[in-house]
Structure formats: structure tokens, C-alpha cells
Amino acid sequence: MSKSTNSSNASAPWAYSEKVKEHFLEPKNFLMGDEKQFDFNAKGTVGNKICGDEMTMYLKIEQGRVVDVRWKTYGCASAIASTSALSEMVKGKTLDQALKITPEQIADYLDGLPERKFHCSVLGSEALAQAVEEYRAPKK
Amino acid sequence: MSRLFLDYNAGALDPGGLGNPNGLHEESRHADILISRARDQVANLVGADPSEIFFFPSASLVNYFLITSFARVHTSPFEHPSVIKSISEFDSKNPTLVSCMLANNETGEIYNIEHFFSKFPNAKKHSDVSQAVGKIPVNLTAIADKTGLDFATISAQKIGGGKGSAALYIRGGKAGLKATTALKYRLFALGTPNAEAIRNFGAAADRAAKNIKKFKQHIRPMRDNLRARIQAEIPNIIMNTPAGATTELCSLPNTLDVSFPGAEGESIMLMLDAAGIATSTGSACATMDGKPSHVLMAMHKNEPTERAAEIAHGSIRFSFPPNAPPDTVDRIMNVLPNIIANLRAISTEVK
Numbered sequence: 001m002s003k004s005t006n007s008s009n010a011s012a013p014w015a016y017s018e019k020v021k022e023h024f025l026e027p028k029n030f031l032m033g034d035e036k037q038f039d040f041n042a043k044g045t046v047g048n049k050i051c052g053d054e055m056t057m058y059l060k061i062e063q064g065r066v067v068d069v070r071w072k073t074y075g076c077a078s079a080i081a082s083t084s085a086l087s088e089m090v091k092g093k094t095l096d097q098a099l100k101i102t103p104e105q106i107a108d109y110l111d112g113l114p115e116r117k118f119h120c121s122v123l124g125s126e127a128l129a130q131a132v133e134e135y136r137a138p139k140k
Numbered sequence: 141m142s143r144l145f146l147d148y149n150a151g152a153l154d155p156g157g158l159g160n161p162n163g164l165h166e167e168s169r170h171a172d173i174l175i176s177r178a179r180d181q182v183a184n185l186v187g188a189d190p191s192e193i194f195f196f197p198s199a200s201l202v203n204y205f206l207i208t209s210f211a212r213v214h215t216s217p218f219e220h221p222s223v224i225k226s227i228s229e230f231d232s233k234n235p236t237l238v239s240c241m242l243a244n245n246e247t248g249e250i251y252n253i254e255h256f257f258s259k260f261p262n263a264k265k266h267s268d269v270s271q272a273v274g275k276i277p278v279n280l281t282a283i284a285d286k287t288g289l290d291f292a293t294i295s296a297q298k299i300g301g302g303k304g305s306a307a308l309y310i311r312g313g314k315a316g317l318k319a320t321t322a323l324k325y326r327l328f329a330l331g332t333p334n335a336e337a338i339r340n341f342g343a344a345a346d347r348a349a350k351n352i353k354k355f356k357q358h359i360r361p362m363r364d365n366l367r368a369r370i371q372a373e374i375p376n377i378i379m380n381t382p383a384g385a386t387t388e389l390c391s392l393p394n395t396l397d398v399s400f401p402g403a404e405g406e407s408i409m410l411m412l413d414a415a416g417i418a419t420s421t422g423s424a425c426a427t428m429d430g431k432p433s434h435v436l437m438a439m440h441k442n443e444p445t446e447r448a449a450e451i452a453h454g455s456i457r458f459s460f461p462p463n464a465p466p467d468t469v470d471r472i473m474n475v476l477p478n479i480i481a482n483l484r485a486i487s488t489e490v491k
Binding site for chain 2: 024025055056075079116
């Protein structure tokens with residue numbers, strides 16, 4: 001359904017790219033309901049309800065590598081799509097590689113975000129950084 | 141023999157053959173007659189004398205011209221941005237102009253403008269009635285007699301008259317305008333009247349009278365049914381459109397604004413859009429200035445800021461046209477409960 005552009009249903013182009021639309025309407029790796037359903041060992045939350053965006057990244061880290069990931073997001077279409085995209089990008093990466101993912105790369109992965117929505121992708125990488133930081137902190 | 145048109149410098153003829161309404165030849169007179177008829181039609185719709193109707197290119201411009209003609213202005217917190225952003229000095233103690241809309245564009249709430257105006261006997265009084273006209277009966281002469289109203293804003297676009305026309309009502313017509321020097325001397329900047337757009341405004345005003353009946357008989361029960369079904373089928377919601385024993389007097393018949401805390405408005409709106417249903421939201425995520433709806437924030441100002449923001453961010457406005465199909469509510473309720481449940485389930489706030 002997400003990629004269909006059949007002419008009988010021709011609609012005005014979204015302000016968002018097809019890729020954003022796809023990740024918004026069919027998000028990947030989200031965590032539905034209680035977080036206990038996912039076996040994670042790192043978690044980071046950023047944003048706040050006053051701004052209208054809040055997201056949490058849950059990571060399962062094994063031997064310095066992100067082996068699985070889930071997320072929860074309260075926010076607009078681009079916030080949901082950004083977190084979904086980031087969850088795809090981060091899977092399988094080492095922590096150092098994961099930390100190098102920039103907001104620009106998340107936006108690029110989504111074929112761009114409207115300028116005023118760019119902060120949504122910033123929030124995603126901040127949530128990820130916080131999760132990694134939290135994971136590393138007790139070991140120091 | 142066809143006429144020779146040699147007044148091209150006054151303005152090329154419109155595609156419909158209309159000339160500059162300010163000229164004296166037949167092409168101009170034709171345009172002027174159309175404008176004059178439209179003035180009668182609009183005046184008839186809003187219960188004013190035709191001499192009290194002044195055409196503008198847009199309702200926002202009406203508000204801008206009027207508000208900026210007064211030094212100190214006080215308004216309700218619920219006004220349209222074209223009112224609020226035109227004010228250079230807010231003054232709630234000794235304003236020269238007070239402004240209170242008749243009905244709110246977001247919530248559909250109908251305000252008691254008489255009560256609002258009564259606290260400012262020395263100020264001129266303005267009401268943006270553009271959301272009320274065509275949805276409920278509006279009689280500006282009666283309102284003016286009762287409340288002291290001096291000015292009102294009327295929009296063509298909101299009653300199906302297309303873009304490019306609106307009207308400023310000035311009580312007493314030219315005499316009323318004379319008393320407002322700053323406004324009077326700026327009207328020249330409006331330029332040549334858009335005869336085509338004004339004609340469409342007039343025609344829409346005639347149709348609007350029939351629509352008022354449709355809104356009352358068909359749309360209001362539909363809206364009330366949507367309210368009841370959302371209340372029954374979706375948990376934890378907040379109705380931003382007031383209801384009461386006298387619903388007809390407290391909100392527009394076609395508007396229902398609801399908040400779904402835990403789900404964000406732009407996401408709800410775009411999910412509905414993907415399901416073929418067009419709505420709007422007061423969420424910051426969907427506005428150009430990145431702030432949640434000032435109307436909903438003001439309405440819920442007694443709540444903690446975080447709660448008020450969540451209510452505004454989670455709001456959806458359903459505003460029915462007069463010809464909404466009979467299965468409208470079923471179609472909304474076939475998809476809305478799932479959309480809200482899914483967005484809440486992936487939200488950071490665990491329900």
C-alpha cells in the first residue's frame with residue numbers, strides 16, 4: 001500500500017518523500033505496548049511533550065554491536081519515520097559506527113525532510129547517543 | 141457591429157469581458173453593476189445595508205487594514221492570526237479598538253461578544269464573523285444594535301465564494317468610515333476592485349442562505365453523532381468543541397474539535413489522509429511557526445503546560461461541508477479508533 005501510486009488514486013504530492021510516507025505508514029522495528037516485551041540492555045529517551053516530540057530507543061547490544069533495536073515515538077509523521085529509519089540504519093553496527101550516524105544521514109536515508117522537520121531526525125540520533133552513553137557509563 | 145474598446149490603459153478586459161469598474165463606458169458599467177448586485181447579496185446574507193459593505197481582496201487583509209488603523213487594541217485570546225499579528229500595541233485597560241470573533245475557526249465555539257464588548261464602552265468594536273456567516277444566521281444590524289458593534293469581517297472563501305474577495309462591514313457606511321480617518325485614507329491601496337471575484341462572492345451569499353438550513357437540519361445531527369460515537373468508542377479523549385443543552389448557541393453546527401492525548405495530531409491527520417479523509421490539527425508539528433494552537437492552549441490554560449500542550453498536539457478538527465455524504469460518520473469511525481490505538485501503542489507514553 002505504501003508505495004502504490006496507481007493513477008486512479010492520484011493524489012497531491014505529500015510534503016514528505018515517498019520514503020518518509022513508507023516509514024510512517026508502515027514503520028519498522030517499533031515496540032508496541034509494554035517495553036518489557038523486548039530484551040534490551042540500553043535505552044535512551046529525548047524530547048518532551050511540550051514540543052510535541054518524544055522518542056525512546058531500545059538497543060540490544062552484544063560484543064560492542066547493536067544486534068537488535070526497538071523504539072517508541074510520540075510525535076508527527078517525520079518523527080515516526082526518522083526513528084523507524086534510524087532503527088534500520090543502526091542494526092548490525094558497532095557502537096562506534098552507530099554513534100557516527102548523523103541527523104543528515106537519517107534525513108538522506110528518508111530522501112530528505114522538510115526544513116522545519118529536520119529537528120525530528122536530530123532527536124533520533126540524540127536518543128541513540130543517549131542509549132549508548134547509558135550502556136557504557138556503568139562500566140567506567 | 142462589435143464595440144471598439146479603446147480604454148485599454150484603464151485595464152485590459154477580463155476574460156469575461158469586464159472592464160475596470162471605475163470607468164464610465166458600458167464595459168465598466170457592466171462590472172460596476174455586478175459589484176453592486178453582489179453588495180446587495182452579501183448585505184442580505186449578513187443583515188446589513190448594502191452601503192455598509194466594503195469589498196476587500198481577502199478577509200486577512202480586512203483584519204490587517206482595520207486593526208492597524210487603531211493605536212491600542214484588545215482582543216480575545218482566540219482570534220485569528222490575521223488579527224493578532226496586526227496589533228502593534230496590546231492594551232486591555234484603555235483600548236481604542238476591541239475585537240472578538242463571533243465563532244472560532246478551530247473549535248467552532250460561539251462567543252458572547254456582547255459580554256466581551258460591554259467592558260469597553262469607549263472603544264470601537266470589531267468582530268470577525270467569517271466563520272459564522274453561512275453556517276448560522278448572522279444579522280449584523282441586530283448584533284450592532286445589541287452590542288455596539290462598529291466593524292465586522294466577512295469572507296467569501298468560507299462560504300464557497302472562492303478566493304479573491306471578502307468584505308468589511310462598517311456600521312453606518314460612509315459616515316462610519318469617515319469617523320475612522322486612519323482606515324479611510326488607506327482604502328485607496330486596495331486598488332481596482334476584482335469584479336469577477338466579487339460577483340462570485342455575491343452568488344455564494346445567495347447559496348449560503350440555503351446552506352444554513354442544511355447545516356441545521358443535516359449537518360448538526362451528523363456532527364453530534366460523531367461526537368457521541370467518539371465518546372463511546374475511543375477512550376481518553378477531550379472534546380474541545382463545547383456542548384450543552386443549547387448546542388445551537390454554543391458552537392457552529394459543522395465543527396468538532398477533539399483531542400486524543402498520547403497520539404500526535406499530524407500523525408493522526410496524515411493517517412486519516414491516507415485513508416481518504418481530510419482534516420486538520422492544532423499540533424505544532426503541522427504549523428509553520430512550530431507552536432501548538434494558541435486557541436487550544438488558551439482554552440486549556442488552567443491545565444499544567446505539558447498537559448495543555450499534549451491536548452493541543454493531539455487535536456483533530458472535523459469541519460463538515462454542507463453537502464457531507466450521509467455515511468461520513470461511519471467512514472470516519474471505520475478507521476479512527478484503530479489509528480488512535482496504534483499511535484498510542486507506539487507512543488512513548490504507555491497507556
